[in-house]
Amino acid sequence: MKPLIFAGNWKMHLGPGGARGFLDRFLPHYRPATDREVWFFAPAVSVATVAAAVTGVTAVRVGIQNVHWEPKGAFTGETSVAMAAEAGATAALVGHSERRHVFGETDREAGLKVRAALAGGLIPMLCVGETLAEREGGRTLDVVRRQLGVLQGIPAADLARVRIAYEPVWAIGTGRNATPEDAAQVHAAIRAQLAELGGPADAMSILYGGSVKPDNAAALVGQADIDGLLVGGASLDPESWRAIVGAARN
Numbered sequence: 515m516k517p518l519i520f521a522g523n524w525k526m527h528l529g530p531g532g533a534r535g536f537l538d539r540f541l542p543h544y545r546p547a548t549d550r551e552v553w554f555f556a557p558a559v560s561v562a563t564v565a566a567a568v569t570g571v572t573a574v575r576v577g578i579q580n581v582h583w584e585p586k587g588a589f590t591g592e593t594s595v596a597m598a599a600e601a602g603a604t605a606a607l608v609g610h611s612e613r614r615h616v617f618g619e620t621d622r623e624a625g626l627k628v629r630a631a632l633a634g635g636l637i638p639m640l641c642v643g644e645t646l647a648e649r650e651g652g653r654t655l656d657v658v659r660r661q662l663g664v665l666q667g668i669p670a671a672d673l674a675r676v677r678i679a680y681e682p683v684w685a686i687g688t689g690r691n692a693t694p695e696d697a698a699q700v701h702a703a704i705r706a707q708l709a710e711l712g713g714p715a716d717a718m719s720i721l722y723g724g725s726v727k728p729d730n731a732a733a734l735v736g737q738a739d740i741d742g743l744l745v746g747g748a749s750l751d752p753e754s755w756r757a758i759v760g761a762a763r764n
C-alpha cells in the first residue's frame with residue numbers, strides 16, 4: 515500500500531531562521547511511521563536549511579514551491595530544477611493555484627515544469643482545482659480534466675513519479691473545505707483520468723488540499739481515494755502540523 519503523504523506548503527513564510535525554529539519544535543516529537551511520509555514545500559531560500567536539518571530523518575522529504583522549466587539563463591528571480599536539487603530538494607510543487615491565479619501561470623507552463631522536474635530528478639506534485647465560479651457552474655470535473663491534460667504524452671514510467679494535489683481554489687485559506695465525500699468524488703475522476711493517460715493510476719498518490727486542519731484531517735484521509743493532504747496555514751504551527759501528520763486513517 516502506498517504511504518500517505520502529508521505535505522506542508524509553507525508559502526511565503528519561514529525563511530531559514532524561521533524554518534530552523536519550526537523544525538526545532540517539530541522534529542523532537544516526530545515519530546516516523548511506515549504508512550506515511552512528511553513533506554515540506556519550503557520557500558526557495560529555506561530549502562537548503564530544511565534539507566540539512568532533516569538529513570537522516572526517516573520518511574521526510576523537502577520540496578521547492580516552484581521551478582522554472584529552463585535549465586539556466588536570463589530569468590531573473592527564477593530557480594532551476596538543478597539548483598533546487600543542489601540545495602537538497604527532491605520534489606517540486608507545480609501549478610499551485612496561487613501561481614496560476616496571482617502570477618498568471620498557464621497550463622502550458624505547468625506542463626513544462628512537470629517535464630523539467632521529471633528530467634531533473636525531482637518529483638513533481640501537480641496542483642489542480644476549480645474556482646468557486648467554476649464549481650457553481652458545474653464545471654469542476656471539466657476544469658480538473660483540462661489541468662491534468664498537461665500530463666498527456668508523458669511516458670508511464672515517468673507518470674508513476676508524479677503526485678497530484680486536488681485543491682479547490684475556493685477552499686484554500688478560506689476555512690471552507692470540500693466535504694470528504696465531495697473531494698473523494700473528484701479524486702476518483704482524477705484517478706480514472708490518470709489511467710486513461712497510461713499511468714499506473716492505483717499506485718499514484720492524489721492529495722487533497724484546502725483548509726485542512728487537525729480536526730478534519732482524519733475524515734479526509736479516511737476516504738479511499740485520498741492519499742494524503744497538502745496543507746498551507748495549519749502546517750506553519752508545529753503543534754497543529756504534528757496533529758495532522760498523525761491523523762488516523764479511519
Ligand code: PGA
Nearest residue numbers: 686687724725745746747
Ligand atoms: P490552506 O492552503 O491549507 O491554508 O487552505 C492550502 C494550499 O494552498 O496548499
